[in-house]
Amino acid sequence: MSFRILPVGQSAAPIVAALSVAGWRETYAGRVPDDYLAALDRHPKHDVASWRARMGDAGRPSWTYVAERGDGPVGFVHCRACEDLPGYRGEIWRLYVLRRAQGEGIGRALFDAATATLTAQGRAPVMLWVLEFNWGARAFYKKLGGREIARHSFDLAGVPTPEVAYGWPADGTPAVRAP
Ligand SMILES: CC(C)(COP(=O)(O)OP(=O)(O)OC[C@H]1O[C@@H](n2cnc3c(N)ncnc32)[C@H](O)[C@@H]1OP(=O)(O)O)[C@@H](O)C(=O)NCCC(=O)NCCS
Numbered sequence: 001m002s003f004r005i006l007p008v009g010q011s012a013a014p015i016v017a018a019l020s021v022a023g024w025r026e027t028y029a030g031r032v033p034d035d036y037l038a039a040l041d042r043h044p045k046h047d048v049a050s051w052r053a054r055m056g057d058a059g060r061p062s063w064t065y066v067a068e069r070g071d072g073p074v075g076f077v078h079c080r081a082c083e084d085l086p087g088y089r090g091e092i093w094r095l096y097v098l099r100r101a102q103g104e105g106i107g108r109a110l111f112d113a114a115t116a117t118l119t120a121q122g123r124a125p126v127m128l129w130v131l132e133f134n135w136g137a138r139a140f141y142k143k144l145g146g147r148e149i150a151r152h153s154f155d156l157a158g159v160p161t162p163e164v165a166y167g168w169p170a171d172g173t174p175a176v177r178a179p
Helices: 010-028 034-038 048-055 106-120 135-143
Strands: 003-008 062-069 072-081 090-097 126-131 147-156 159-168
Touching (some): 003 010, 003 106, 010 048, 010 062, 010 072, 010 090, 062 106, 072 106, 090 106, 106 126, 126 147
Antiparallel strands (some): 072 090, 147 159
């Protein structure tokens, strides 16, 4: 099925929030506590209000694209200034394609839209964080040329959860090396 990648603004916050919640529930079922996922649409970091604020935050520039097919919105990417890894200026913060639309090139198209925008905005090199157990996404990022550059752990639903950072350094040399 053909698709389009569309830049969206704050008014699309309800669509982006719905795609994000659906993506989390599909991807992390069985890995993140059920009650956390069930209440995700009301969580202060996931609800529509949080997306509206994030997408309109003048203090932290960000860009969002939605993938749309004939059957509606099926994925999105949200990218922004990188603030936590020295040497990297842009971050892909969320990239989700609904399961029914995976494997059709939409993830790559969203990734390309984000990296092209970050680069045009002077925000290369680009990095992102991915949950360590998310082997599918890690294989995808590796396929797209990403290299492991760092690791950390953060609190997710009360559980210390390891994450891996992937980077696409402009000159081919990671600025931060994985331990
Ligand atoms: C990971 C994800 C974004 C990939 O999007 P997608 O639309 O399914 O991927 P594409 O069809 O664009 O694939 C691009 C390339 O990556 C490869 N690829 C995609 N998923 C892969 C996987 N799980 N394992 C290995 N390779 C994979 C494809 O084979 C393709 O390679 P090709 O061009 O040589 O054929 C999507 O599967 C997804 O949203 N997953 C759930 C949410 C998630 O984990 N998001 C990331 C959170 S950090």
